[in-house]
Amino acid sequence: MVTEDIRIYLKAFRKILTDKGKIFLTAFVENEVPEESINPENYKVDKWKGPLHCVRFNKEYFEAILMENGFKINQFDYAKEKHGQSGYYLSFK
Secondary structure (H helix, E strand, O other): OOHHHHHHHHHHHHHHOOOOOEEEEEEEEEOOOOOEEEOOOOOOOOOOOOOOOOEEEEHHHHHHHHHHOOEEEEEEEOOOOHHHOEEEEEEEO
16 A cells, blocks of 8 residues: 555544454565655565555655554564565554
């Protein structure tokens, strides 16, 4: 998903979760990369095969989106999920 899609999902999560609700999501995030890169070359695999197969985010940028939408990061697991995605465990602030 691209940034605008993520914002839509986060707003939907806010509407349906209780104050004690938790979210687990995965994302490709790295330091010192552009805010958003679609199918970045030479990243994790030789070649991404379809549109939006991989959307990589700058970690600081991605986390700012999460926080802007009222979420707190409880745990971050770098590159431990499928294809090297990072896991985020979130709750409400």
